[in-house]
Amino acid sequence: MYLESVEQLIKIAKENGQTLGRMALILEAKDREVPEEHLLNIMRERLQVMRAAVTEGLQGNRSVGGLVGGQALKYQAWYNSGKSLASGVFGKAITYALAVSEANASMGLIVAAPTAGSAGVIPGVLLSIMEEYEIPEEKVIEGLYAAGAVGLVIAFKASLSGAQGGCQAECGSAAAMAAVAATELLGGSPEQAAHAGAIALKGMLGLVCDPVAGLVEVPCVKRNVSAAVQALAAVDLALAGITSAIPLDEVIGAMGEIGRELPISLKETAQGGLAATPTGKALAQKIFGRKEEKNGENN
């Protein structure tokens, strides 16, 4: 499907009396000349992979670089103890976002949404709402189409890659995509959903990509939590009837502009920001100072 603006999708959805998610699904099916059922099945599988990634992340495996692992498990215990500051959906979303990101960092199976580095945000937000509010699976699948449609607009107007736009393009986009989908799952109108997306993305503008040692571990795993929480707060504001002064399409445009202006050292090159801190550099040294490995007899 070709989509230039969220405004355009809202307009078509309203004309047809559909949610953004359902409308995106219908348009995509038309575009590909396949039955909607076929697309629902593809996304159902991806939703299952997201669920399995949560389970896998809660095994507590160490990441490949060794910088993360076991955090989801630790937070889950805290959440279950009833002492955590975040309760309900918020606490679950934190747990799930951590779990999927840790699964990713330990070479688990994930759905890049929109990227592998930001893979924890959408499952964190949508799976926790799905469970806590008993939302039917089909609605959540449609929600993933709403999220995907917003991602299409971001890809068109800005970028979804940390190397091009900083982390605002990865975790920020994921937050906006999740917020739009989640608002609809909770009964918000298409306009409210777009406001939630705008509010979420505004909160992530300017976020740089500065992974320690160039690995998708620090700060990526915890940034997925930040983005998920950002998205949930934005959903709550929008459902309360609070609007964004700047519409989502323009926030996306601003994000693209900011991404272009960010220096290259803050776009996944591991040369600036946290990667360039004394501790960041020491960790990189420790990871890559390890000895060569090989098998076999040849040199």
Added chain:
Amino acid sequence: MDLLDIIGPVMIGPSSSHTAGAVRLGRVGRLVLGEEPRKAKIFLHGSFKETYRGHGTDRAIIAGLLGFDTSDPRIRESLKIAKERGLNYEFLLIDLPEAHPNTAYMELWGETSIARVTGSSIGGGAVLITDINGYPVNISAKYPTIIVPHNDQPGAVAKVTSVLAWHGINIARMSVARQKKGAEALMVIETDQPVDDETFKEIKRLPGITGGFTIPPL
């Protein structure tokens, strides 16, 4: 951009360029070799060289050489599986002038053949193969691709393209690479429809054609 690539793909983490793309490079290597690899020397350049262990790029390339795809959980265990299957591998570091930061050069040995492949992981899991057995090429592995070595003489290309046309296969892009005039050359043809086994056999039987292999969209 495609919506299903935005909420997707399903892949083994942690990085689309350092893991998923690296698996694809390995898979192309295996397809070029055309048999079970027994020995592999893998030279890593740029960011691959700097960060391959932290991203699992080594396991990813080996997984590709073993024929696994980007969502196969066995990627994690690929170094062990390589040992079990008798694939001896070695990772070496190299500086390739003007190469993309995520580039690998692979030297591969099977029971009967040898292959050399250079390719880069250019972002989002996409790859670009830039050299096969010393021939400069430009292969994305996004479309069905056939690669046909042939004697560099008039008519060879026309014969191949007419077989494709006869079977209703449309050519999306094609190029011919050669090391020197009149020697062996390499035809690279990306097609809209996959080239089935029968059609490909027919192509390989044409006069002047000295072999060939296909790369499906990876």
